[in-house]
Amino acid sequence: MISEAELLAAVPNQLFIGGRWVESSSGRRLDVHDPATGAVIKSIADANEADASRAMDAAANAQAEWGRTAPRSRSDLLRSAFDLLHERAEEFALLMTLEMGKPLDASRGEVVYGGEFLRWFSEEAVRVAGRYGSNQEGTGRMLVTQLPVGPCYLITPWNFPLAMATRKVAPALAAGCTVILKPAALTPLTTLYFAKLLGEVGLPVGVLNVLTTSASADVSAPIIADPRLRKLSFTGSTAVGRQLLAQAAPSVLRTSMELGGNAPFLVFEDADLDRAVDAAMIAKFRNIGQACTAANRFIVHESVAEQFAQRVTEKVQAFRVGRGTEAGVDIGPLINEDAVLKVESLVDDAVARGASVLTGGARIAGAGTFYEPTVVTEVAAGSDILATEIFGPVLSISTFSDEADAVAKANDTDFGLVSYAFTQDLARAQRLVESLQTGMLGLNVGVVSNAAAPFGGVKQSGLGREGGLEGIREYLDTKYVLTPNPFA
Helix, strand or coil, X not given: CCCHHHHHHHCCCCEEXXXXXXXXXXXXXXXXXXXXXXXXXXXXXXXXXXXXXXXXXXXXXXXXXXXXXXXXXXXXXXXHHHHHXXXXXXXXXXXXXXXXXXXXXXXXXXXXXXXXXXXXXXXXXXXXXXXXXXXXCCCEEEEEEEEECCCEEEECCCCCCCHHXXXXXXHHHHHCCCEEXXXXXXXXXXXXXXXXXXXXXXXXXXXXXXXXXXXXXXXXXXXXXXXXXXXXXXXXXXXXXXXXXXXHHHHCCEEEEECCCCEEEEECCCCCHHHHHHHHHHHHHHHHHCCCCCEEEXXXXXXXXXXXXXXXXXXXXXXXXXXXXXXCCCECCCCCHHHHHHHHHHHHHHHHCCCEEEECCCXXXXXXXXXXXXXXXXXXXXXXXXXXXXXXXXXXXXXXXXXXXXXXXXXXXXXXXXXXXXXXXXXXXXXXXXXXXXXXXXXXXXXXXXXXXXXXXEECCEEXXXXXXXXXXCCXXXXXXXXXXXCC
């Protein structure tokens, strides 16, 4: 197996523009840290506005030829990328653990999940369809076709550095769009290694361009303002999403926004508690709680709340915390010091308002940015932890009295990405499908993400969908043509 040093040496440390690895125009460098130790693990190129213009030129110049490339050729390339990613699964897993901190088993799971977008959209590339037929008056023939939108700017977050890249890049390439990809400054190495992989399987020059930068706003502004850009896709906070939507408005850019969440996890009195507890561990602590789909508010029927709290606490107390590369580790570090301070503040506020800490509740002293896996119960209405995305290993429990109360509390948020509900009552489950205001629902399950399913939310959780049949449509324009009746 490749060593950490060998792997890091194999990762490019430059920008990828026009099919070449190049230095930043500014000569600046960006340090990437291991959150488990605080140590710098690699220094890479730090792009500026001039590099953004170079990348935009490359993507625009490559668009016409890539858009005319046969769908089967695009499909075969994505499938080759999937196969090579599978061969290098351990390398990508280790790299994600080093730069993001998640346990190695979790990183392996992300490689599988992220790879599925390459495979899924390799299959969708050859299934982009239109239609032909008579208009209703019989005076003409209608042709409806789907064409690539054009050059795309894709901005990915730090928490799933491979899966968020493949979830955006794969449908864009499958549709025939060229791409400028900007990963988060905290975890850019996986994206650089992925770009290297795509180059190895034969992706044409200029189709994919990668900008790593510590000055995201400065680099993004000229790209978004460029009239040649036709699509903007962003995953990240709602606050940044609003800013990007404002920047995209003058050009009326096609946009996809996968923004913040505040997921409720409802446990009804008739729930299978074994299933609910097991699912709670996944829905809350997957990726150290640093996921937009993480259960944020556990809203439990008052008749089973004490039992549920006791059982999840027992499981949380069994977690092992440590560097993700160590065997048997369940919980790694948070991404940086700001993340720890945020979690500390939310827990402290809940306790000040009367909540009880059943386990955890404090940062872990020493190197790295670790916070104890925590269970907080009796969380009072008005607590910050009920309104703010925690993004950490903290399970907060409040109670409800009946179904109407549960739904009202679940929907009492500006966000609507995903919800989870546990009940064995079929009629209630059907009501929840329609009454919970979220784009996705995990019904008696703790994980909803799947390459074949549309991922996205409602309200301030975003616009558009990624994955599924819907995912490739985000990168296609519909063109309608009318011709005369050939028999007239």
